[in-house]
Amino acid sequence: MKHHVNKIASACFYHIRRLRQIRHHVSREVLKQLVTSLILSRLDYCNTILAGLPASTLFCAQNAAARLVLGLDRRSSITTALSDLHWLPVKHRITFKVATLMHQALCHRCPAYLADLVAFSSTDSHRRLRSTTTRAAAIQRTRTQFGRRAFSVCGPDVWNSLPPSVSTVDSSSSFRRALKTHLFQLAFNNINCFYFLFYHF
Numbered sequence: 001m002k003h004h005v006n007k008i009a010s011a012c013f014y015h016i017r018r019l020r021q022i023r024h025h026v027s028r029e030v031l032k033q034l035v036t037s038l039i040l041s042r043l044d045y046c047n048t049i050l051a052g053l054p055a056s057t058l059f060c061a062q063n064a065a066a067r068l069v070l071g072l073d074r075r076s077s078i079t080t081a082l083s084d085l086h087w088l089p090v091k092h093r094i095t096f097k098v099a100t101l102m103h104q105a106l107c108h109r110c111p112a113y114l115a116d117l118v119a120f121s122s123t124d125s126h127r128r129l130r131s132t133t134t135r136a137a138a139i140q141r142t143r144t145q146f147g148r149r150a151f152s153v154c155g156p157d158v159w160n161s162l163p164p165s166v167s168t169v170d171s172s173s174s175f176r177r178a179l180k181t182h183l184f185q186l187a188f189n190n191i192n193c194f195y196f197l198f199y200h201f
Helices: 002-020 028-044 056-070 078-085 090-106 151-160 172-187 193-198
Strands: none
Touching: 002 028, 002 056, 028 056, 028 090, 056 078, 056 090, 078 172, 090 151, 090 172
16 A cells, blocks of 8 residues: 555656646646646545555645645745645545545445445434434444554544534535535634635645
């Protein structure tokens, strides 16, 4: 897996070096679109398999991409840069993907092989349990760090960490919007999240 992460980071840094050569010939908006297409897309592709892993090289790649778009040096605050660009950090991008898959499993909008890996509290129960009203997922126990990375384990962990205002949303588009705002608040809790609703990360 380390080889996989390093390969992604290597491809990202390759495109960052190439984009540096043309940054003075295109507008910031065009440069941002190029970075999104060539770099962020690679960071997001199948990134659920990286859940629970220390992907520090991917963090560095995203930070370098943010500095490239905004024309910043290494001493500039990367947290402010990411919030200005409305980009979720890599860790939260992975969480976003895992939570989205869990929502699709809950609403039966994903392949059966994924839905069969997780179970949610029954909505048919006659008792009004808190886990029922919040759509909690059943937690599977594991004794190994490798086991904690399995979707059947990390998926429910991520899902149960979401506030009811997010996990009880039925519409896919509304759920993704609420989830983005929630994760943005976790990543950048000192900025106004109202403006984040109008941007894609």
